[in-house]
Amino acid sequence: xxxxxxxxxxxxxxxxxxxxxxxxxxxxxxxxxxxxxxxxxxxxxxxxxxxxxxxxxxxxxxxxxxxxxxxxxxxxxxxxxxxxxxxxxxxxxxxxxxxxxxxxxxxxxxxxxxxxxxxxxxxxxxxxxxxxxxxxxxxxxxxxxxxxxxxxxxxxxxxxxxxxxxxxxxxxxxxxxxxxxxxxxxxxxxxxxxxxxxxxxxxxxxxxxxxxxxxxxxxxxxxxxxxxxxxxxxxxxxxxxxxxxxxxxxxxxxxxxxxxxxxxxxxxxxxxxxxxxxxxxxxxxxxxxxxxxxxxxxxxxxxxxxxxxxxxxxxxxxxxxxxxxxxxxxxxxxxxxxxxxxxxxxxxxxxxxxxxxxxxxxxxxxxxxxxxxxxxxxxxxxxxxxxxxxxxxxxxxxxxxxxxxxxxxxxxxxxxxxxxxxxxxxxxxxxxxxxxxxxxxxxxxxxxxxxxxxxxxxxxxxxxxxxx
Numbered sequence: 001x002x003x004x005x006x007x008x009x010x011x012x013x014x015x016x017x018x019x020x021x022x023x024x025x026x027x028x029x030x031x032x033x034x035x036x037x038x039x040x041x042x043x044x045x046x047x048x049x050x051x052x053x054x055x056x057x058x059x060x061x062x063x064x065x066x067x068x069x070x071x072x073x074x075x076x077x078x079x080x081x082x083x084x085x086x087x088x089x090x091x092x093x094x095x096x097x098x099x100x101x102x103x104x105x106x107x108x109x110x111x112x113x114x115x116x117x118x119x120x121x122x123x124x125x126x127x128x129x130x131x132x133x134x135x136x137x138x139x140x141x142x143x144x145x146x147x148x149x150x151x152x153x154x155x156x157x158x159x160x161x162x163x164x165x166x167x168x169x170x171x172x173x174x175x176x177x178x179x180x181x182x183x184x185x186x187x188x189x190x191x192x193x194x195x196x197x198x199x200x201x202x203x204x205x206x207x208x209x210x211x212x213x214x215x216x217x218x219x220x221x222x223x224x225x226x227x228x229x230x231x232x233x234x235x236x237x238x239x240x241x242x243x244x245x246x247x248x249x250x251x252x253x254x255x256x257x258x259x260x261x262x263x264x265x266x267x268x269x270x271x272x273x274x275x276x277x278x279x280x281x282x283x284x285x286x287x288x289x290x291x292x293x294x295x296x297x298x299x300x301x302x303x304x305x306x307x308x309x310x311x312x313x314x315x316x317x318x319x320x321x322x323x324x325x326x327x328x329x330x331x332x333x334x335x336x337x338x339x340x341x342x343x344x345x346x347x348x349x350x351x352x353x354x355x356x357x358x359x360x361x362x363x364x365x366x367x368x369x370x371x372x373x374x375x376x377x378x379x380x381x382x383x384x385x386x387x388x389x390x391x392x393x394x395x396x397x398x399x400x401x402x403x404x405x406x407x408x409x410x411x412x413x414x415x416x417x418x419x420x421x422x423x424x425x426x427x428x429x430x431x432x433x434x435x436x437x438x439x440x441x442x443x444x445x446x447x448x449x450x451x452x453x454x455x456x457x458x459x460x461x462x463x464x465x466x467x468x
Contacts, residue, residue, distance in 0.1 A: 004047050004429055007094035007463050013073035014095055018053050020069050021097065028056040028103075039078075039098040043145075044086045045346045045394065045403075046430055051078055051092035058103045060176065060184060060215040067213065068182035070097055076462050079209040081151025082124065084143075086347055087428030089155060089208055093463040099213060101150050107131050108216070115221045116173055116190060121150020121214045128219075137221040140165035143424065144330045150214045156206035158424035160329065163382030164256040164288070167424070169205045171220045177204055177212030180455040190218055203450070208426055209461035211454050225288035228256070230322040231298045231315035232285075233305040234278040238262055238365060238377070241281045242358030244308035245381045249354050253300055257286040257326075258382035262365070264339060265332055265376040272335030273328035278312055283381075284329055286322070329378075336376045336389050343374070343391040348407045348430075350414035351385040351423030360417055364388055364410055371402055385423030412437070432466035 022029045030036075031053045040050035057063045070077045076096025083090060092098065104120035107128065111117070112135050119128060126146045128139050141152060142159040151157075153175065158167040165171065174188035187200035204212055235241040241260055248255060261269065261282045270277055283305070287297040298315035305313055316322060328335075337345055352360045361377060368375035368388065379386025388410065390403045411421040411434040421427075421434040436444045444466065451458070451467045458468065 004049060004088065004091065004093060005463075006049065009095045010074050013075050014052050017069050017073045017075040017097060021053065021055055021066060024065065025055050028058075030054050036098075038083070039080050039100065040091050041083050042086065042088050042091065043084055044430070045344055045392070045400075046088040046091065049091040049093050051098040052095045054080070054098045054100055056100050056103050060178065063099065063178045063213055063215050064182045064184065066097065066099055067178050067180065070459055071180055071182060071457065074457055074459065076459050077213065078461050079150070079154065079213050081121065081148030081154070082146065084145035084147045085151065085155060085428065086425045087422075087430035089426060089428040089461070089464060091429060091463070093429070096459075101148060104215065110135060111190070112137065114190065115223070116218055117221055118216065118218050119149055120216060121148060121153075123149050125149060125152065132221065136224050138224050139171070139219060140222050141168055141171055144333070149217055149219065153205050153214055153217055154207065154209050155426040156424070158380065158385065160257045160259055160326070160380055162380055162385070162424075163258055164254065165222060169202055172201055172205050172217055173220055174218040175201055175204050175214055176216035177214050179212050180457065180460055184215070185212065192220075206426070208428060208464050210451060210464055210467060211460060213460070225294075227289065227291040227294045227317055228322060229287045229294040229298045229315050229317045230285065230325050231287070231301060231313065232277065232325065233283050233302070233310040233313040235281045235283070235305075235308065235310050238281045238361050239358050240309040241283050242361055242381065244283060244305045244310055245357060246354055247304050247308060248301060249382060251300075251304060253297060253304070254287070254289070255285055255297070255301070255382055256288040257284070258380075259284045259329055260361070260377070260379040260381040260386065261329070261332065262377040264374070265336060265378050268335040268339050268376060269328045269332055271338060272331060273324070275324075275328055283310070284325060286326070291317070332376075332378050333389065337391070339376065340374050340391040342393070344394045346390040346392050346403050346407070347387055347425075348390070348410060349385060349387045349423050349425045350410055350419055350421060351383065352414050352417045352419030354382075354384045356417040356419065357381055357384050357386075360414060360419070361386055363413060367406065367409060371406055373403070373406065380423070383423070384419065408434070427465045429464060432464070435466045
């Protein structure tokens with residue numbers, strides 16, 4: 001089990017804040033053990049550090065009330081979306097109050113002509129796209145889990161469509177956030193571009209709840225394409241598949257999605273989703289555009305893939321077939337657990353320049369094999385991002401220690417290749433040790449100065465992003 005330090009607790013302040021908030025919020029405030037552990041829960045292997053209580057606000061004004069009470073008594077505030085983060089973002093190492101945004105689910109405005117939408121933070125990506133389906137618009141960021149949009153912004157989430165549509169930082173136009181003082185900050189207007197002052201929107205996106213609690217988001221939307229085609233192609237090796245990805249990117253082919261599944265993942269997906277894909281490394285792609293355009297794009301990719309040694313290239317524009325393939329991809333985590341029943345999945349991600357993708361993925365696989373791990377690989381490889389899922393017996397301390405060593409080795413490898421220790425998981429607690437190695441002490445000093453200036457009492461999500 002990863003060693004996570006418990007930070008000093010302000011027991012007296014927590015007790016007072018719990019009493020005040022319990023009286024104010026009644027049934028929307030809880031201190032039960034199961035509820036608290038759920039809100040310290042992470043979907044990976046880090047130790048659970050539950051908060052002292054959980055509160056469920058329904059308005060921005062209620063979030064302000066909660067923050068003001070906690071600020072008065074110097075009590076930590078930990079925002080909570082749906083609990084799908086992977087690096088300990090919602091843990092409470094100093095105790096405190098978890099602010100669960102799941103009741104803030106209003107879609108406040110859809111500006112169809114401007115192609116943007118204003119939502120509260122508890123709206124999930126699937127709920128938003130269901131609401132939008134009759135407008136001809138959609139929100140393209142899909143991290144796999146049905147995460148809340150507030151949480152996705154806080155962690156700068158990404159997903160399979162990032163190669164075409166970018167990440168959350170590219171799709172959040174403006175935010176409202178409650179600051180540690182209890183006041184509300186508006187970061188920008190709805191305009192698509194601005195030169196007005198500091199880019200506070202991007203400062204908040206990816207700040208992991210350490211600077212403010214997001215209570216409203218204005219998001220960029222995209223038009224639903226006239227047509228979409230999905231393509232699959234098998235390769236003799238991961239190296240060959242990565243070479244095809246690099247060639248596709250360099251060619252400038254406008255792929256909407258391009259995903260790598262290694263042979264282990266394909267085997268798991270076949271069993272879990274009842275597919276019959278060849279159990280060799282596979283690229284799964286999607287193209288958006290006109291009917292003629294998506295067919296042409298798929299055919300061009302087929303030629304590129306063939307030059308890289310790809311075989312069995314197929315593509316389809318039938319919606320039910322595309323949906324089945326992408327659902328199987330999104331279920332890859334759960335499918336991969338079947339490769340070692342009873343094991344826990346330790347998911348880690350890195351991102352490197354696309355030109356180093358093949359080197360990094362092959363090295364990651366070879367190292368995992370050398371250390372004796374069952375470790376399927378998947379990746380949003382169009383932008384150089386991939387995930388390794390180590391299947392670990394968490395009761396075996398030696399195996400857990402080896403897994404931690406592997407994760408650290410992979411982070412250092414990616415950083416050494418000019419990449420990052422996380423393409424989309426975020427830093428949280430799990431990757432905090434690697435951030436300074438990646439950015440350097442000067443950048444960390446600036447980040448700490450920003451944190452101290454905005455949150456001098458360190459009450460917002462303490463212990464995250466390596467900021468203390």
